[in-house]
Amino acid sequence: MKRFLISFDDGTMIIPEDEMPEVGEASHQVVREAKAAGVWIFGGGLLSQRASIVATDGTVSEGPFPETKAVVGGFSIIEVPSREEALMWAGKLAAACRCAQEVRELGYDPES
Numbered sequence: 001m002k003r004f005l006i007s008f009d010d011g012t013m014i015i016p017e018d019e020m021p022e023v024g025e026a027s028h029q030v031v032r033e034a035k036a037a038g039v040w041i042f043g044g045g046l047l048s049q050r051a052s053i054v055a056t057d058g059t060v061s062e063g064p065f066p067e068t069k070a071v072v073g074g075f076s077i078i079e080v081p082s083r084e085e086a087l088m089w090a091g092k093l094a095a096a097c098r099c100a101q102e103v104r105e106l107g108y109d110p111e112s
Contacts, residue, residue, distance in 0.1 A: 003106040004086035006086065006102070007074065007075040008100065023098060026097075034089060046074060086103050
C-alpha cells in the first residue's frame with residue numbers, strides 16, 4: 001500500500017461564509033467515507049496564519065506570509081494501493097471543498 005498527501009492551497013478555497021457549513025459537511029462526508037473504506041490516515045485544515053520557520057541552527061523567524069505566498073490550507077493523508085485510487089479520493093475532496101487538490105506520494109519510511 002502507498003500513502004498519499006492530498007492538499008490544497010489556502011488561497012484557492014474561496015467560499016462565501018454562508019456556504020461554509022455546507023462545504024464542511026460535504027468534506028466531512030468524504031472523510032467518513034474514506035474511514036469506512038479503511039484508507040483514511042489523518043487530515044485537517046490549517047488556520048490562516050504566518051508560519052514560524054525554524055532554521056538548522058535553531059533560530060526562529062516569521063513567515064511565509066499567507067497573503068504573499070502559497071501555503072497549505074488543508075491536507076489529508078490516505079493509504080491506497082495506487083495513484084489512480086488516490087486521484088479518485090482527491091476528486092471527491094475537490095468536489096466537496098470546491099477547490100483543486102494536489103496529490104503527492106509520500107516516501108516510504110519503515111520507522112513511521
